Amino acid sequence: MVSSNRMLAIDARDVEKTFRSGWLRRRETHALRGVSLAVERGSIFGLLGPNGAGKTTLLSILATLLTPDRGQVLVLGHDVVREASVLRRRLNMASGRPSFLWSLRVGEIIAFYGRLYGLSGARLRRRVETLIELCELQPYRRVPYSDLSTGLKQRVALAKSLVNEPELLFLDEPTLGLDPDVSVRVREHIAKLRREQGITIVLTTHYMREADQLCDEIAFIKAGRILSRGTPGELKRRIRLGEVIALRLDPRRVTWLAEAPGVLRCVEVDGWVECTVDEAEKRLPELLRALHNDGVVIRNVQVREPELEEVFVELAK
């Protein structure tokens, strides 16, 4: 038991958080309702959920920015409430809507936070240079923060979040609002951080593809509760959405497809007819035979697992 706990970067049990607002603070919003979570060291863990699900609240509690009302939260073996100051040295955070002092320059922002984490002199200068290079910020070193584009601001946030060489990194929607090419590079950075430095990463995202690509494990959170968790593959299987047989053919000839045995639903997407079936291995030969007998010309066939997005939609219902 002890050794398995040592392998955990995060061990949260029955965490509850309620926000109170309004006149006499009578209006209550239950942000987290008994969330339990275990994240292994060195993994990338994704928190997915609709707006207001409790993702940022959970992340903020894990990062010591918010105190839980109930439950026990151990991060890197430290209690997030009682041992917060020790813990803060070992973690860091970046968000998709970063904000820093407007007239400080890129290098000065990273150096300021570096000093807060105990860096000085040549060590600080080296660290700032490394991060500027890592996040491709060399041309912007002397540019004030307020003059940077959204993508550059997010790169500054990422650089700042790495200044203390954290063992645990929280990324709150790290690619929010970024151009696709920049998003790809940020994802590559994240994957590289885990691969080369062994950093445990917990990220929240709205982008299913991002979670699918990056995360070893994912938890779906809705209305303050974790609805399901597992590897992307496990989740897809667990939700039993079925597999998808995509056929390139003339859709006008196959109106009967949706009624065929084992077909759960049938939709037309970009010239493909996508049939979600209970069991692809069994249904594919049956469908192909039926289509052949009907004289339908099949130009292409693909079989794939459901997208994580479909899992998300199903869970968010």
Next chain:
Amino acid sequence: MSWRNELLAVWAVTLRNALMGSRNVFFFFELLFWPIVGVLSIGLMSRFLELTPEQASFVLVGTIALSVINVCQLEVAYAVLLDVWSKSLKHQFLAPIGIRHLTLGSWVVGMVRSSVVFVLLTVLGWWAFDFEVLRPGWLALGTFLMGCFLTAWVVGVAVCALITLFGNRAEAFAWATVNLVLVLAGIYYPVSVLPDWIAVIARAIPLTYFLDAYRSYYGFPSEFATPVATGLALSVVYGALAHWAFLAAIQRARRTGLLLKMSE
């Protein structure tokens, strides 16, 4: 936390505030415009009322003290305000630092800036109104300035606590309260002319004692037995209370989520 890291964290905040201040034209406006307007107005009024040189010094000491405290306390409040305005508060409190680093680092910049204001105003007072700042001697002057800086620290930390407690909508309220309290400290008049119940409040303000001690060198007998010691003792008590209030406000902000609301 080691001494090295303690000093480094204070230095980080000092450097940050100094950089921010050096790049904002309005900061220079705060530094020069209003303090100079204050000294010129009061000095000219003292000439119009045909006050004696001692009486003119009495009111000029109060005016200069008010400017020094205002500039210094504003800088201390920047410990939180800069991050509140830029919505970057959470990054500061995610780092392994305490509020002591924030307030001390800002206070250092505040003392430097308000020292510049003090020198400018005393030179202006000497040139325009024959104000002799060094008549009480260097020790008395140093004690008086330290009293002003301590008062500014208490006020600045109290403003930080109020803003962290109620959000940035509390800014105006915080400064209105602070200025009211300072005016009660006998900036332009001795405490003895105040109605009894207001005098009680004035006697609870450290600045009252530092002004009293400094003005005694200009021919106004001290109203208190040990003004400097009393002023210092009150400053320490209020300083500890303000620090505790700020700490409690931060803990509450972590509990209620205000810390996040005031961030990104």
